[in-house]
Amino acid sequence: MTASDAAAYRHVNHFEEDFRDVVHRYTNGGRLVLFVDDLDRCTEDAAITVLDSLKLFLGEASCVFVLAMDQQVITEAAGRKAGSDEPDLVRGQQYLEKLIHFPYHLPGVPFEALYRQLQTKIRPPELAGSGELWELIQSAFGANPRRVRRFINGLNLTAATLELQQPPSVRRLLHAGVLLALRMLYPSFFLVLQEDPAIWFRFDEAEARKTQLGGRDETVAQENPGVRKLLADVSAHRAGFDFPPPPNEQEIRLLTEILTVTGGLPAAPEEQS
Known part of the structure; x- marks a missing residue:
């Protein structure tokens, strides 16, 4: 492993801890609320990358993420993570259930x-x-x-x-x-x-x-x-x-x-x- 690779690895490895400390100082011990809109308008790969990042790197920070999206679109995207042409909707739904703690479905506008x-x-x-x-x-x-x-x-x-x-x-x-x-x-x-x-x-x-x-x-x-x-x-x-x-x-x-x-x-x- 080169020195630059090692530095990059250390940066990623400490990112979660560093981000948690930054949020704590910024909010004075409170919570930071972030809104992520139009997630379903991203490409499938980009949408899942965003969700994976939230799950892997930001779990320890005192943050609340509000995700606005078409659940069906993201379920299908998550269900295609294995690389198959047809989405595994059960697996996609399970993926979202593990990530989203409080789902709220907005009613349609008459x-x-x-x-x-x-x-x-x-x-x-x-x-x-x-x-x-x-x-x-x-x-x-x-x-x-x-x-x-x-x-x-x-x-x-x-x-x-x-x-x-x-x-x-x-x-x-x-x-x-x-x-x-x-x-x-x-x-x-x-x-x-x-x-x-x-x-x-x-x-x-x-x-x-x-x-x-x-x-x-x-x-x-x-x-x-x-x-x-x-x-x-x-x-x-x-x-x-x-x-x-x-x-x-x-x-x-x-x-x-x-x-x-x-x-x-x-x-x-x-x-x-």
Whole structure:
């Protein structure tokens, strides 16, 4: 063992004791509370490395770790520690049970609560109470606060950009909202729409007539699962709502050009599920 290797070994060997002393001095004998958020957004290897570090090196320090994560995702990651393709969920659950002493499961956010909280955040006043807009939001994003806020921010910026020319109609704003949702959730379909604006009309007609898509449209639908349902949910043919029919090609080209600037980044893959 070289001198540098020996020094590194001594450092690791004494880290737990040194960290405990630092925490004791910093808190004057109290506890240090650390929040670790979005652990499930790390790669599986990185997430497990973090958890192993907490377990191995920080056990003696007077610390409380609050871990915010999707338990199912981390259970699967822990269940794959052995290197198998299929996770051992029992082993993964046992791993978390040994590490987490007080699990607390946050309830889901009802969409109605999200509506009450965010309704006033929509800048175009004529859209704030639109049943069609909120049906679009629920269909596209469910009750995910982060995604809904991102959508509303993008829609507000798009509306402000459109107002530079003239105040946009509710019809145009709803079209912009649908296109923004498509850009966020299905960026590859959004690119197809830019090249072939009439595809929206063809999807809408197929839904109205309850017929199958043909040729390239069927391929596009298969490559973008969920697009046809979203467009069906915001179709002018849907009973109980007053959605506008698909915009013409010129309108789609204008709105997609604006949304390329104002629409932000597409949602990450895990957010689209």
